[in-house]
Amino acid sequence: MISKEEFISRQHRLLSLCEPESVCVIPAAKACTRSRDTTFPFRQDSDFWYLTGFDEPDSWLLLSNHSQFSDPYRAMVFRAKDKQSEIWEGRRLGVDAGLSFFALDEAYSTDELSEVLYEWLGGHDHVYFPMHGEGAATATIMDVCKHLCNAPKENLAPAAMCDVSPLIHEMRLFKSACEIAMMKAAARISCQAHKRAMTFAHPGCYEYQIEAELHHEFAMAGARYPAYSTIVGSGENACILHYTENSDVVNDGELILIDAGAEYYGYAADITRTFPVSGKFTQPQREIYRIVLEAQKQVIDRIGPGMSLSEANTIATEVIVEGLIDLSILPGSVSENLETEDYRDYYMHGIGHFLGLDVHDVGDYQQDGEDRPLQPGMVITIEPGIYIGTDSPVAQKYKGIGVRIEDNLVITATGAEVITEDVPKEIDDIEALMRKG
Numbered sequence: 372m373i374s375k376e377e378f379i380s381r382q383h384r385l386l387s388l389c390e391p392e393s394v395c396v397i398p399a400a401k402a403c404t405r406s407r408d409t410t411f412p413f414r415q416d417s418d419f420w421y422l423t424g425f426d427e428p429d430s431w432l433l434l435s436n437h438s439q440f441s442d443p444y445r446a447m448v449f450r451a452k453d454k455q456s457e458i459w460e461g462r463r464l465g466v467d468a469g470l471s472f473f474a475l476d477e478a479y480s481t482d483e484l485s486e487v488l489y490e491w492l493g494g495h496d497h498v499y500f501p502m503h504g505e506g507a508a509t510a511t512i513m514d515v516c517k518h519l520c521n522a523p524k525e526n527l528a529p530a531a532m533c534d535v536s537p538l539i540h541e542m543r544l545f546k547s548a549c550e551i552a553m554m555k556a557a558a559r560i561s562c563q564a565h566k567r568a569m570t571f572a573h574p575g576c577y578e579y580q581i582e583a584e585l586h587h588e589f590a591m592a593g594a595r596y597p598a599y600s601t602i603v604g605s606g607e608n609a610c611i612l613h614y615t616e617n618s619d620v621v622n623d624g625e626l627i628l629i630d631a632g633a634e635y636y637g638y639a640a641d642i643t644r645t646f647p648v649s650g651k652f653t654q655p656q657r658e659i660y661r662i663v664l665e666a667q668k669q670v671i672d673r674i675g676p677g678m679s680l681s682e683a684n685t686i687a688t689e690v691i692v693e694g695l696i697d698l699s700i701l702p703g704s705v706s707e708n709l710e711t712e713d714y715r716d717y718y719m720h721g722i723g724h725f726l727g728l729d730v731h732d733v734g735d736y737q738q739d740g741e742d743r744p745l746q747p748g749m750v751i752t753i754e755p756g757i758y759i760g761t762d763s764p765v766a767q768k769y770k771g772i773g774v775r776i777e778d779n780l781v782i783t784a785t786g787a788e789v790i791t792e793d794v795p796k797e798i799d800d801i802e803a804l805m806r807k808g
Contacts, residue, residue: 373549378424386436386443388538392496395535398508399430417728418539420637429481433491446477488515493527499535544734545748555790557635558779561642562793564588570808572648574623578603582617589633598639599730602630609773610758621648628773639730641752642791643777650805655768659757662694663774666755675786679742684722687755691718700765723752749782
């Protein structure tokens with residue numbers, strides 16, 4: 372668990388990145404209607420969670436570094452305690468408990484929101500808020516600023532309105548030791564789920580049954596929800612990058628591509644493995660799989676501080692192109708294919724992405740127009756793949772084969788630590804595990 376002290380430290384650091392005489396206003400997520408009077412399971416806004424660790428909707432975080440305060444001034448807005456609402460919808464922390472629990476300077480009820488914002492935004496030179504965030508929250512802030520501009524007495528309206536998101540996202544890009552511990556826990560749970568899915572899968576089962584095995588393992592280990600929509604693609608479905616229907620029967624002789632990760636205390640894992648439902652790779656499957664595995668291994672062996680994800684992708688692409696040429700799937704030379712990018716018919720995505728509170732986590736991949744070098748504390752995925760559609764102009768034996776292998780890496784001072792290596796990915800190890808299952 373991340374301590375209250377770390378959340379408070381993040382709030383202080385955010386204020387230190389703002390101009391003097393600034394106020395930060397960060398809204399929580401709202402509950403979303405699923406159908407009529409039912410709602411989707413609530414998932415907190417990632418930025419709000421990063422700064423507070425509070426998992427209730429309709430809350431607000433208020434931070435000020437105004438010169439009238441000797442220290443950063445911190446407040447939150449909470450849903451009021453309401454016996455009838457809590458009987459129907461669940462417990463609420465409330466204002467009094469929230470004031471104490473978060474060691475705040477002030478706490479308010481959502482019933483007071485407009486007045487509170489009017490008081491807090493007035494007299495500050497800068498207002499920082501997520502400009503591209505939830506529409507109703509943005510409209511509320513803009514409406515308060517409009518009223519401040521039209522105030523009959525002295526103009527207390529802020530001189531500047533700034534987007535706070537880039538500041539928070541740059542902070543989120545570098546994980547603390549506690550965050551990495553949470554991500555390792557998410558990875559361990561996800562690894563167990565993938566191994567369970569491998570040992571369960573068999574000809575005649577349905578993709579959604581494999582999905583159920585994954586989700587059951589997540590929940591039983593304390594990760595109630597997947598970090599994203601689980602992909603279980605068998606046969607040619609593996610060639611659809613974001614296939615989530617998971618509705619088809621799995622046929623003997625097919626490969627299964629599973630892209631699934633648990634969310635643990637907000638933090639995501641993101642693992643992909645590809646394996647034969649029969650328990651043994653066919654020769655064509657083995658040939659394609661070996662290319663993808665070699666591409667991934669070469670990147671992982673060489674990646675570390677100073678390398679960009681773009682450079683890592685170049686390493687993987689060269690391996691994939693050379694392998695596809697050797698199998699007569701691509702014509703010409705490696706250099707010709709890299710120039711024409713014909714390989715993108717079979718490898719059409721990048722090598723990976725940042726990982727954290729969001730599965731495709733925040734953070735800029737470029738700085739000053741240049742590819743950003745990786746630094747210690749960043750967490751990334753490495754996920755090369757080859758996807759050969761049934762209409763591809765290749766030998767019949769390769770058609771409908773889709774392979775992706777994805778691991779999660781923490782960038783360290785000397786290289787990278789793979790935190791998802793517990794799921795087999797060597798051919799012999801996969802086949803041995805499936806024989807056991």
